[in-house]
Amino acid sequence: MDRILYEGKSKIIYEGEDENSYIIRFKDTATAFNGVKKEEIPEKGRLNAEISNLLYEYLEENGIKTHLIKVIDETTILVRKAEIVMVEVIIRNLAAGSFSKKYGVPEGTPLANTVVEFSLKSDELGDPMINDSQITALKIATAEELKEMSEQAKKINELLSGLFLKAGIILVDFKLEFGRAGKEIILCDEISPDSCRFWDANTKEKLDKDRFRRDLGNVTEGYKEVLRRLKDVIGV
Numbered sequence: 001m002d003r004i005l006y007e008g009k010s011k012i013i014y015e016g017e018d019e020n021s022y023i024i025r026f027k028d029t030a031t032a033f034n035g036v037k038k039e040e041i042p043e044k045g046r047l048n049a050e051i052s053n054l055l056y057e058y059l060e061e062n063g064i065k066t067h068l069i070k071v072i073d074e075t076t077i078l079v080r081k082a083e084i085v086m087v088e089v090i091i092r093n094l095a096a097g098s099f100s101k102k103y104g105v106p107e108g109t110p111l112a113n114t115v116v117e118f119s120l121k122s123d124e125l126g127d128p129m130i131n132d133s134q135i136t137a138l139k140i141a142t143a144e145e146l147k148e149m150s151e152q153a154k155k156i157n158e159l160l161s162g163l164f165l166k167a168g169i170i171l172v173d174f175k176l177e178f179g180r181a182g183k184e185i186i187l188c189d190e191i192s193p194d195s196c197r198f199w200d201a202n203t204k205e206k207l208d209k210d211r212f213r214r215d216l217g218n219v220t221e222g223y224k225e226v227l228r229r230l231k232d233v234i235g236v
């Protein structure tokens with residue numbers, strides 16, 4: 001394999017095929033609470049890569065620009081080189097997780113509008129929530145970039161909420177990362193059960209990383225179920 005440029009908690013970034021690309025490998029490692037809880041989850045890398053690749057291909061077909069160039073093997077992809085915007089964009093359709101905790105709202109409570117949140121990408125600081133005027137004040141992103149990322153995120157939410165509902169899954173909330181590539185803002189990172197909350201539409205059973213965060217067990221099985229249902233609706 002090529003030279004490692006960066007090793008994150010769940011992915012490794014290698015030099016790409018040329019100066020405009022990177023190679024990303026998905027790891028089996030799972031972390032929570034900013035890396036305090038850490039475990040190897042069998043098959044997680046392969047499952048997340050396949051789920052994310054299917055979703056990125058679906059989004060591309062529906063007009064979203066993403067970093068994905070091609071799939072190399074079951075845990076490895078070639079992506080467009082981009083300068084990551086150092087904020088995470090979080091979209092919420094129902095109250096859950098930190099939102100429920102912070103605002104004292106039971107998980108599953110419907111929201112009168114889609115919530116868009118930003119948090120600063122900083123392991124050192126524990127990814128603190130940050131608002132748009134703070135982001136522009138610190139020159140982390142421009143107002144135009146924030147508007148573009150919010151609009152893309154809402155469009156991605158519409159596309160994926162519809163797709164997952166067909167698979168009998170509620171997309172409760174999720175996290176996105178964007179990057180600057182030339183003059184464009186493109187979707188980077190991954191969309192997988194690590195970065196989304198997926199609930200079974202009928203039973204409300206959790207099929208995502210909350211199984212790991214909350215010690216609910218059968219983590220791999222949840223991820224496998226998401227992939228199985230996704231393949232069913234996408235028709236692969």
Ligand code: TMP
Nearest residue numbers: 096097098099173174175194195196197
């Ligand atoms: P939260 O409710 O803990 O703020 O999480 C919101 C969404 O963001 C949830 O779908 C999980 C995802 N997420 C990540 O992808 N990475 C993280 O580090 C955290 C804390 C959440």
